[in-house]
Amino acid sequence: MKVVVTGAAGMIGSNIVHGLNAIGIDDVIAVDDLTDGPKYRNLLGAKLSDYFDRTEFYQRFAQGEFGRVDAVLHEGACSDTMEHNGRYMMDTNYRCSKALLDACQAQGTRLLYASSAATYGGSASFREEPEFEQPLNVYGYSKLLFDNVVRRMLPGAKTQVAGFRYFNVYGPREQHKGRMASVAFHHFNQFRDTGRVKLFGEYGGYAAGEQSRDFVFVDDVVAVNLWFLQNPQASGIFNLGSGRAQPFNDVAIATVNASRALKGEAALSLAEMVRQGLVEYIPFPEALVGKYQCFTQADLARLRGIGCGHVFSDVAAGVQRYVEWMARQS
Numbered sequence: 539m540k541v542v543v544t545g546a547a548g549m550i551g552s553n554i555v556h557g558l559n560a561i562g563i564d565d566v567i568a569v570d571d572l573t574d575g576p577k578y579r580n581l582l583g584a585k586l587s588d589y590f591d592r593t594e595f596y597q598r599f600a601q602g603e604f605g606r607v608d609a610v611l612h613e614g615a616c617s618d619t620m621e622h623n624g625r626y627m628m629d630t631n632y633r634c635s636k637a638l639l640d641a642c643q644a645q646g647t648r649l650l651y652a653s654s655a656a657t658y659g660g661s662a663s664f665r666e667e668p669e670f671e672q673p674l675n676v677y678g679y680s681k682l683l684f685d686n687v688v689r690r691m692l693p694g695a696k697t698q699v700a701g702f703r704y705f706n707v708y709g710p711r712e713q714h715k716g717r718m719a720s721v722a723f724h725h726f727n728q729f730r731d732t733g734r735v736k737l738f739g740e741y742g743g744y745a746a747g748e749q750s751r752d753f754v755f756v757d758d759v760v761a762v763n764l765w766f767l768q769n770p771q772a773s774g775i776f777n778l779g780s781g782r783a784q785p786f787n788d789v790a791i792a793t794v795n796a797s798r799a800l801k802g803e804a805a806l807s808l809a810e811m812v813r814q815g816l817v818e819y820i821p822f823p824e825a826l827v828g829k830y831q832c833f834t835q836a837d838l839a840r841l842r843g844i845g846c847g848h849v850f851s852d853v854a855a856g857v858q859r860y861v862e863w864m865a866r867q868s
Contacts, residue, residue: 540607541767542599544569544592544638545614549712550652550704550759552580554611557760559585567604569595569614580711596634600641609698609767610642612651617677618718619656620825624676631680636687639699643691648698650766653775655705655752655834657682664752665837666703666775674829685775698770702762705779705836708856709756710863721786722753722857725793726864734818735790741822742832747787749832752779755856758848765846772844779836780850790817792857799858800865 541558545551546568558566564585571592572578590598592614598604616630635651642649656678661670673679688699708720715723725735737747744750759778766772787808794816795805811817822830851859 539563539609540565540567540587540605542567542569542595542604542607542610544595544610544612545652546570546586546589547572547577547580548613548617549580549709549715550707550756551611551613552584552711553709553756553760554613554763555581555584555586557764561764567607574714577714580714596637596641600637600644602645607645607647609648609650610638611763611767612638612649615652615681617654617715619675619677620717621677627676627680628683631677632683635684639684639687639691642699643696646697648767648770650698650700650763651684651702653685653701653703654678654681655703655777655779655831655836657685657703658834659831662833663837664777664779664835666777666840674831688775692773695773698766698773700766700773701775702759702778703775703836704759705752705754705777705834707754707756707759709860711756713867720753721789722793722860723864725790726797726861729794729797729816730868734816735793736818736820737786737790738822739819742830744832746819747790747817748785749830750783750785750834751831752781752783752834752836753789753853753856754779754836755851755860757859758850758856761848762841762846765848769845772846774840774844776841776844776846777836777838778841779834779838780852781836781838782850782852783833783835784853787817788853789857792854793861796858796861797865800862 547570565587568586568589657671659672659674661672663670708722712719728735739746
């Protein structure tokens with residue numbers, strides 16, 4: 539099987555590449571932009587058949603220069619939700635994806651692609667239906683616009699097309715993302731460097747640290763992508779989260795206790811962490827007021843309905859594995 543992974547040096551893309559290798563798929567063409575050179579580290583140890591910069595790949599693929607490609611796993615995108623340049627966002631996330639979809643259909647290539655839970659924005663429900671899609675930024679809109687293209691073409695699709703609305707993904711190989719890295723990543727580094735973690739205080743009717751998200755471990759994201767790769771009959775747009783909303787306080791508890799366990803120290807309750815100054819609450823940033831999802835929780839009915847029964851890690855289990863991984867990198 540010949541597979542292309544775009545965004546291959548990014549967090550999800552690189553984990554997918556390693557996941558493909560783990561099931562014996564080594565004919566993998568990696569596509570990315572390595573202007574940020576250190577991202578190459580995410581691909582260390584991976585088996586690749588070729589690498590292309592994103593500026594040349596898409597046109598060459600559309601011209602059929604790579605021969606028979608079985609599937610494209612399209613993770614490449616601008617994922618910075620604070621990017622306000624709408625023209626750049628639409629070119630990168632919408633127009634590029636639309637051209638890739640057309641090329642895949644023309645060549646009989648399956649397309650599995652990254653959408654986002656940002657398509658729901660301010661909605662109180664997270665089901666893959668238009669009435670719940672209210673993006674709060676141009677990033678979410680760029681993803682929604684492409685999802686809508688896919689919806690229109692699916693009845694006549696020649697090959698599998700599946701989009702995944704990723705919720706709050708965390709896990710190995712996200713160190714290059716800076717401020718867009720997960721809360722677990724920032725908590726680990728804060729606790730290592732300062733002995734405390736910081737959380738937003740009260741906002742949106744939620745008590746300090748109680749804003750809740752559907753946190754999904756990247757290994758689970760990879761597992762679902764690989765399930766679809768092995769089930770070419772499954773097409774559509776699907777939520778990809780744990781189906782379980784947990785407060786940011788849970789991430790702090792898991793990070794601190796996993797870090798303490800590495801040093802042979804006993805687990806603590808949240809109240810004790812706050813009392814000892816290990817958890818600190820800071821005022822909610824003005825820049826995020828009105829642009830922030832206080833609650834997300836993937837509705838997994840459609841994913842389960844298609845036959846994918848993958849069991850997702852909760853925050854305690856996933857963050858522990860992630861902290862242990864980060865500690866080995868230090």
